Amino acid sequence: MTEIVNKMDVLKSYIETKGLKSTAQRDYIADTFFKTNTHISLDELLKKVKRKTPNIGYATVYRTMKLLTESGLAIARQFGDGQTRYENLPEDGHHDHIICIKCSRIAEFSNQKIEQLQMEAAKKLGFTVVNHKLELYGYCPDCV
Amino acid sequence: MTEIVNKMDVLKSYIETKGLKSTAQRDYIADTFFKTNTHISLDELLKKVKRKTPNIGYATVYRTMKLLTESGLAIARQFGDGQTRYENLPEDGHHDHIICIKCSRIAEFSNQKIEQLQMEAAKKLGFTVVNHKLELYGYCPDCV
DNA sequence: TGGTTAGATGATAATAACTTTCATTTTCAA
DNA sequence: TTGAAAATGAAAGTTATTATCATCTAACCA
Known part of the structure; x- marks a missing residue:
């Protein structure tokens, strides 16, 4: 809980520093992303966001994630499936990934x-x- | 020198096993790739190949590199510049990369x-x- | 050796993911 | 409040990758 508040605060201050304006759409996208544990793609995040706010466009999600990446609140990664996936800044420091080549499960x-x-x-x-x-x-334990 | 011959032999036997046919174009593309030390993109490899055989098409280079990757003779990598780059199977075992975020130089x-x-x-x-x-x-030594 | 056929080629079209554009709307400081 | 600057959403533009298709060619066989 405090985690989410903190990230939002970081974002707010980043926006302020850069002379940007805050908007409901961006806040909601960021909040949704911050609550995500997976390595989410733009399409997946858009789908999630659209459940509550169907009129949000792909471009806004794209731009928000770009902003979050720039501000260090998100990490863009390529796991080789042709899509960029975004990961939350880990609270407990850096971690690495191990990816199952059969079922695509990702462990850290x-x-x-x-x-x-x-x-x-x-x-x-x-x-x-x-x-x-x-x-x-x-191979993960289930796919060995 | 022996290295190149060996890789070609591996390719030949892979082609035979799969019931494929050997062609001059594919041989030349593979040979050119085997002689490459850098992490080369499809466009770069095509350009190289076209110097001697201008009528080779992008699709053939694409398909050849796909074949080499399948056969384990090439490794496809994404360094984050939006392009897939192909690396030769190292003779001396696996190695890792260190990439300069200023000049893009890649050391191993x-x-x-x-x-x-x-x-x-x-x-x-x-x-x-x-x-x-x-x-x-x-940062590499020159860019620190 | 010539015919047959499955694979290969090259040009081009189609995808897919990402990025930009633009008309309009919204934010926010004066 | 208001006007300049930023943000939005839809749509168009890019870029890299993958598929299609009409030939072409390698390789097996009578």
Whole structure:
């Protein structure tokens, strides 16, 4: 609950900083997204939003998610199915994904040791890491 | 040199197994791709191929890369620029990528310890890993 | 070897996802 | 309140990918 309020506040302040205006549509789309746990696509989010407000258009959802991505409140990801999927900013820090190649189920995990080794590997090449993406592909317990 | 011959042989046997026919166009596209070190897009590969055989069409390049991907000789990747890029099957085992978010330079690295930790993390969730993708994003030595 | 046929090709059309445009509506600071 | 700036929704435009279709060609066989 406090989570949702906080994200909304972050969004509000981002909007204010950028000199944008707040609208009912954007608020509702953002709120709906913030309450989502899955990696949602634009079409899926649009469908969800339309249940209560049928007159919202695809473009508005698109623009809202673009804004949320810019502000760091959403993360855009490509899992290889040809669609961009949006993920909520995790409260408890970064996590990685493991995707079942049979049923498409996505589980999450995080491993501090891996992160550390990544940093070290990058450093060796003279790179500075600001972000990373780790995806494992395999079979989930139900599909093995 | 032997590398290219081997990959061609693998392709030939894959074609035979599947009951397909061999063609000059496909051979030339595959050969060109095998000699490529970069993560090449369809358009880039088409351009390369057209230098010697201008009458080859996009569709043939597309279909050839699809075939190479199916046969495991190429790896399709999405680095987030909206295009699928194809990478040669590495001789020396799997590697990961580190991408400069300023100049787009892509460096490669591999770390056995990371791979091992991935396996362990997956196992904890009951998953079996068959593949993975690790990308670090940051600044390269020239762009820091 | 020539005929047959299933696969391959190249041009083009069709999709699908994403992005932009534009007329209109809404927000909000003065 | 009002007017400039931003937002919206519908629709059009892009871009990359995939499918279609009329030939063409490889490869097997009589």
